[in-house]
Amino acid sequence: MFLRLVADSFTRRPRRKLLSMAALAMGMAVATAALSVSLDVGDRLAQEFRSLGANLLVTPQADSLPLEIGGVDYRPANAGAYLPEANIGKLKTIFWRFNIMAFAPILEAPVEAWSPASKHWSSPDVADSAILIGTWSDHSVPVPDGTSYETGIEKTNPWWQVDGRWFTEGADECLVGTAFANKFGVKAGDVLNIRANDRTGWRALKVVGMLSTGGPEEGAIVAPLTIVQQLAEKPGQYRRLYVSALTKPEDAFARKDPKTMTPAEYDTWYCTPYISAIALQISEELKGTDVRVIRRVAEGEGNVLTRVRMLLWLVTFASLLAAALAVGASAAASVIERRTEIGLMKALGANSALVGVLLAAEQLLLAIVGGGIGYAIGILLARVLGERIFGFAPEPRLFVLLVILVLAAIITLLGSAFPLRKASRYDPAPILRGE
Amino acid sequence: MMRATPMFWRIIRRLLTANYGRLFVILLALGAGAAVTSALLNLQIDAKKRLTTEFRSLGANVIVAPRETTTPDANGTTLDEALMAQLPTHHEAKPVPAVGFLYVIGEVAKEGTVQFEPAVIAGTEGHGLTEIRPGRRTEYLASLEQDPFACEVGAKAAAQFKVHAGDSLRLRDQGREEACKVFAVVATGGAEDTQIFASLKTAQTLAELSGRISLIQLSVTGTPTSVNAFISSLGKSLPGADVHGIKQLTEAEGRIYDRISGLLSATVLLVLFLTSLCVMAGMSNVAVERKNDVGLMKAIGGSIRRVVHLFLTEAILLGIAGGLIGSAIGLAASIWLGKAVFGVAAQPRLIVYPVSVALTMITSIASAFPLRRLASIRPASVFRGEE
Numbered sequence: 001m002f003l004r005l006v007a008d009s010f011t012r013r014p015r016r017k018l019l020s021m022a023a024l025a026m027g028m029a030v031a032t033a034a035l036s037v038s039l040d041v042g043d044r045l046a047q048e049f050r051s052l053g054a055n056l057l058v059t060p061q062a063d064s065l066p067l068e069i070g071g072v073d074y075r076p077a078n079a080g081a082y083l084p085e086a087n088i089g090k091l092k093t094i095f096w097r098f099n100i101m102a103f104a105p106i107l108e109a110p111v112e113a114w115s116p117a118s119k120h121w122s123s124p125d126v127a128d129s130a131i132l133i134g135t136w137s138d139h140s141v142p143v144p145d146g147t148s149y150e151t152g153i154e155k156t157n158p159w160w161q162v163d164g165r166w167f168t169e170g171a172d173e174c175l176v177g178t179a180f181a182n183k184f185g186v187k188a189g190d191v192l193n194i195r196a197n198d199r200t201g202w203r204a205l206k207v208v209g210m211l212s213t214g215g216p217e218e219g220a221i222v223a224p225l226t227i228v229q230q231l232a233e234k235p236g237q238y239r240r241l242y243v244s245a246l247t248k249p250e251d252a253f254a255r256k257d258p259k260t261m262t263p264a265e266y267d268t269w270y271c272t273p274y275i276s277a278i279a280l281q282i283s284e285e286l287k288g289t290d291v292r293v294i295r296r297v298a299e300g301e302g303n304v305l306t307r308v309r310m311l312l313w314l315v316t317f318a319s320l321l322a323a324a325l326a327v328g329a330s331a332a333a334s335v336i337e338r339r340t341e342i343g344l345m346k347a348l349g350a351n352s353a354l355v356g357v358l359l360a361a362e363q364l365l366l367a368i369v370g371g372g373i374g375y376a377i378g379i380l381l382a383r384v385l386g387e388r389i390f391g392f393a394p395e396p397r398l399f400v401l402l403v404i405l406v407l408a409a410i411i412t413l414l415g416s417a418f419p420l421r422k423a424s425r426y427d428p429a430p431i432l433r434g435e
Numbered sequence: 436m437m438r439a440t441p442m443f444w445r446i447i448r449r450l451l452t453a454n455y456g457r458l459f460v461i462l463l464a465l466g467a468g469a470a471v472t473s474a475l476l477n478l479q480i481d482a483k484k485r486l487t488t489e490f491r492s493l494g495a496n497v498i499v500a501p502r503e504t505t506t507p508d509a510n511g512t513t514l515d516e517a518l519m520a521q522l523p524t525h526h527e528a529k530p531v532p533a534v535g536f537l538y539v540i541g542e543v544a545k546e547g548t549v550q551f552e553p554a555v556i557a558g559t560e561g562h563g564l565t566e567i568r569p570g571r572r573t574e575y576l577a578s579l580e581q582d583p584f585a586c587e588v589g590a591k592a593a594a595q596f597k598v599h600a601g602d603s604l605r606l607r608d609q610g611r612e613e614a615c616k617v618f619a620v621v622a623t624g625g626a627e628d629t630q631i632f633a634s635l636k637t638a639q640t641l642a643e644l645s646g647r648i649s650l651i652q653l654s655v656t657g658t659p660t661s662v663n664a665f666i667s668s669l670g671k672s673l674p675g676a677d678v679h680g681i682k683q684l685t686e687a688e689g690r691i692y693d694r695i696s697g698l699l700s701a702t703v704l705l706v707l708f709l710t711s712l713c714v715m716a717g718m719s720n721v722a723v724e725r726k727n728d729v730g731l732m733k734a735i736g737g738s739i740r741r742v743v744h745l746f747l748t749e750a751i752l753l754g755i756a757g758g759l760i761g762s763a764i765g766l767a768a769s770i771w772l773g774k775a776v777f778g779v780a781a782q783p784r785l786i787v788y789p790v791s792v793a794l795t796m797i798t799s800i801a802s803a804f805p806l807r808r809l810a811s812i813r814p815a816s817v818f819r820g821e822e
Contacts, residue, residue: 026712034702041698048694051687052493057624065554065595068626069538075553159682214498214682292591294624296569300493307489308695310776311482312702318471319706322714325467381705389697 006361017366024370024408025377030319032378032404037385038312040394044386045308046246049301050101054156054242054294056279058083061290066239070216072131073108073239077196082107082237085225087286091243092143094281096273099246102155105238107134107228109196113221117190124193124202130180131220132194134228134238137166153222156242157213164188164209169224174205177218181210192221196231203231241289243282247275249302324411343431352425359420363412371408375401443745450728450749462757465795468714469761470768472707473791477769479703481781483696487656488529489777490692495534495567495652496684497666500677513537513647514676516635519561521673522653526665529656532563535648537638541608543631545596554592555630556606558638558648567652570623574600579618586615586633590622606633608641659689711794715802734814746803754799758792765791 059066060081067074083105091100112127121128136152143149154160167173176186186192186207193202211222229235248254253265254274261269270277275298279291342355350358383393451458490496499522501512514535522533537558542551561567574593579585579601588598598604598617606613615633622628639645655662662685670678725746732742766783773781 022712030706033705037698037702045691045694048691049687051690053683053687065552065592066626066629067540067553067555068629069555070626074540074555079553157683159686161682212682214679214685290591292622292624292628295571296492296494296623296625298624299569300490303492304486304489304691304695307482307486307776308698311478311699314478314772314776315475315702315706318475322468322471322706325464325714385698385701385705389694389701 002358002361005358006365021366021370021373024366024412025374027319027322027324027411028371028374028404028408029377029381030322031316031407032375032400033381033385034312034316034319035400035403036379036382036394036397038309038316039397039400040382040386041312041390042305042309043246044390044392045305046301047101048390049297049305050244050246051158052297052301053159054103054244055247055275055297055301056243056245056282057292057294058241058243058282058286058289059239059292061288063290072133072216072220073106074110074131075108077109077232077234080239082234082239083241083286083289085229085236085238088241089141089143089149090285091282092141092147092149093145094278094285095271096245096278096281099273099278101244101246102151103241103243104136104139104151104153104156105225106153106240106242107225107232107234107238108132108220109134109228109232111194111196111221111231113184113192113194115184115186115190115192117186119185121184127193127195128184130194132196132228132231133217133220133222134225134232135222136225137169139169139225153242156244159213160217161212162209163212164207167208167222167224170226171224172203172205172227173208174221174223174227175209175211176207177220177222178210178212179218180220181207183219194221194231196233200231200233203227241286245275245278246273247278247298247301248273249305250274250276250298251306320407320411324415340431342426343428346426346428347432356420359416360413363416363420364409367408367412368405370412371405372401374408375404378404443748446745447748447752450745451752461753462760464714465753465757465799466761466764468711468798469758469791469795470765472711472794473762473765473787474769474772475703475706475765476791477766477784477787478772478776478781479699480784480787481769481773482699482777483658485773485777485779486692486695487658490684490688491566491654491656492569493684493688494569495532495654496662496681496688497653497655497669498679498681499651499653499669499673500679501650502675502677513644513649514651516560516646516648518673518676519648519651522651523665523669526655527657527661530563531653531655532561532566533651533653534559534561534564534567535635535651537635537642537644537647538649539608539638539642541606541641543592543596543607544605545598546603546605546614551605551607552595554595555626556608556638556641557627557630557632558635558641559632560635560648561651563654564632566654568621568623568627570621570625570627572619572621574620576600576618579616582616582618583634584613584615584637585618586631586637587619587621588617588632589628589630590620591628592631593617593620604631606631606637606641611641611643613637613641659685659692662688707794711798711801714798730814747800750799750803751796754796755792757799758795761795762788762791 060083062081064080066080085105088103088105091103109132111130111132113130114121114124114127116122120126137154138150138152140148140150154166162175167175174192181187188207188209190207192205192207194205195202205223212218225238229237254276258266258269275293279293283289283291345355379396386393499518501514516535519533519535523531525531539556540553541556543554544551573590586604596604600617600619602617604615604617606615615637635648639647655665657665662680666678666680729742766788770780770783773779
């Protein structure tokens with residue numbers, strides 16, 4: 001009988017219920033869309049932020065002071081310490097290995113260069129000095145667990161633009177910075193002869209592209225790491241490793257000194273992808289290294305991400321508020337309008353609690369149906385939004401459906417709580433008399 | 436247009452005041468819609484502005500360098516120090532921190548030791564070094580900062596030379612020697628960690644490059660387009676120098692800004708649109724309940740035009756009231772929300788107020804339109820209690 005009453009109120013007055021449901025569905029659609037996007041946006045934006053480049057820098061622990069200006073080290077090849085290239089694969093074995101997006105080692109060497117194509121430096125006798133940067137491009141790194149990982153400088157430094165193509169690993173090819181190319185008068189297709197000192201002899205590299213970076217690399221030559229290692233007589237070694245990792249923005253907890261944490265806190269910190277935790281894990285894997293957080297990148301990213309996330313939660317909350325009020329308004333209206341019905345029920349012997357439960361059950365049913373429809377519309381909206389803004393649709397999550405249904409139920413019940421209470425207290429006699 | 440008689444207004448008054456509960460519900464729905472509308476509109480205008488400021492925690496984004504930077508030699512080509520005076524101090528009413536740098540690869544030792552080690556000494560002059568080179572000062576002695584021979588040491592260099600704030604350093608380049616007192620140790624994670632930041636005068640004396648600088652770094656706040664405009668206009672006014680954006684930052688900032696502002700506009704638009712739909716749906720529900728009133732009016736001879744007119748007037752009045760109250764609340768809320776999100780109170784923009792009041796009125800009028808349906812109501816069946 002109870003269920004029949006509830007069902008009846010839907011089938012007999014479809015239009016009225018339809019309006020309430022529309023209000024609810026709309027509100028829930030926005031909430032779903034906002035929720036899906038804000039759940040997804042953190043990851044998505046964090047990936048966008050990787051276009052800012054590496055946020056961690058690995059250098060040898062016991063090292064002489066690098067003579068670094070901009071991004072180029074001006075130390076001679078025999079000064080300072082080096083790190084073994086063979087160990088780099090261990091990066092992908094740390095606890096947060098899947099958060100390590102890209103990495104690239106750097107080895108610089110001061111060289112002399114000449115090219116038959118150059119105007120002033122066309123023979124070995126008048127060779128000019130230049131900086132040679134060795135790194136990876138599209139390099140396959142063996143990981144100790146047997147797999148391999150593709151990475152390279154074009155992933156850590158996505159703003160490096162190449163006019164032409166990148167060098168191939170292992171081939172005698174190189175890129176020249178645009179400033180170097182202008183001064184030297186070489187272009188793609190020319191051959192550049194370089195050497196680090198008298199012992200190594202001249203090595204001919206084919207220029208395959210021009211590099212523009214907006215930084216001091218534009219005045220340098222960029223070649224595969226193996227070639228630079230041979231020229232600098234440092235086989236299998238590098239100076240600096242840039243690592244680009246997806247991280248969780250730092251909060252007050254992350255800024256605590258790990259040494260002063262309780263064991264439980266330390267575990268939480270270690271198992272959260274804070275940049276400081278990832279830095280520690282890297283230095284545990286790569287022995288003898290000093291892992292530093294590139295503050296400007298890490299903090300800039302953290303600031304912006306936190307703000308955007310808060311904004312989106314705010315928008316989600318606003319849409320929920322609007323939905324709650326609209327639903328509340330329609331619930332209130334429906335109760336006022338059904339006074340005679342309530343009076344009749346009471347006259348027939350229903351007590352206040354039963355009337356309240358009956359109306360609440362109706363609202364709940366409304367919430368589930370309206371919430372479900374709203375979820376479906378919201379997922380579509382989120383898809384459109386995600387695709388237009390990030391070129392990537394957020395995954396529909398069942399978790400969101402659950403949240404939305406619960407929210408819808410809470411909102412309808414809260415929205416109608418006040419009128420329901422009033423309704424269950426109606427005195428049947430005056431109502432039935434039409435007063 | 437029908438003439439509004441005193442009777443018309445009396446009915447309106449009665450419609451509004453007959454049931455305070457209903458009036459409250461309607462005003463609540465409209466007011467909430469208006470509040471959400473104005474708060475979000477105001478916040479989103481502010482948020483985009485604020486984001487560009489937030490980006491400046493990334494440090495300098497524009498560089499003025501000598502034209503011929505073709506030699507990678509660090510002591511090579513330089514700029515005239517006088518260029519610093521030609522830089523604009525403000526861009527779009529925001530100050531532009533600018534610092535001139537002269538890089539010297541010299542030798543450094545701690546006071547009292549004789550072991551000199553090569554290091555990069557950066558002479559700096561200008562305002563806003565901390566904005567140009569964001570990082571954390573792990574040690575800081577404010578009392579020493581004003582000393583003309585004060586210097587700041589990168590974390591890595593400080594560890595290398597075993598110096599702390601308060602210690603002194605000897606700087607040397609090709610036989611010339613200077614001394615400086617360490618007032619801070621800074622950790623940036625970048626190349627700056629290995630450098631020693633002294634006054635420009637000190638570096639110029641060391642390198643014997645009086646009046647010269649290696650480059651100028653600027654931190655320009657603004658949207659990507661306005662930063663690019665700044666770069667090209669500065670490039671025109673300094674023909675002898677090469678003005679360019681730091682590609683790493685300008686490109687990433689541009690991309691991220693586009694994404695975030697797109698996301699914000701889209702979600703806010705969506706929320707506004709659906710908020711009005713929600714309010715409309717809720718309001719229509721309230722309105723349909725007016726069936727009895729309409730039946731009565733028709734029964735005593737009111738034309739349907741007149742009846743609709745009545746309800747529209749009521750809707751407009753309600754819209755104005757709800758809009759005025761709600762928008763004001765929303766604006767006030769956005770100031771507070773701006774503080775919560777960005778740490779700085781959002782500036783209330785006056786344009787938002789009329790816009791959100793107007794939107795609320797439109798919503799209110801639109802939600803009165805289902806009343807047209809009432810035109811088909813037959814008074815007799817209403818009074819018999821039929822549907």
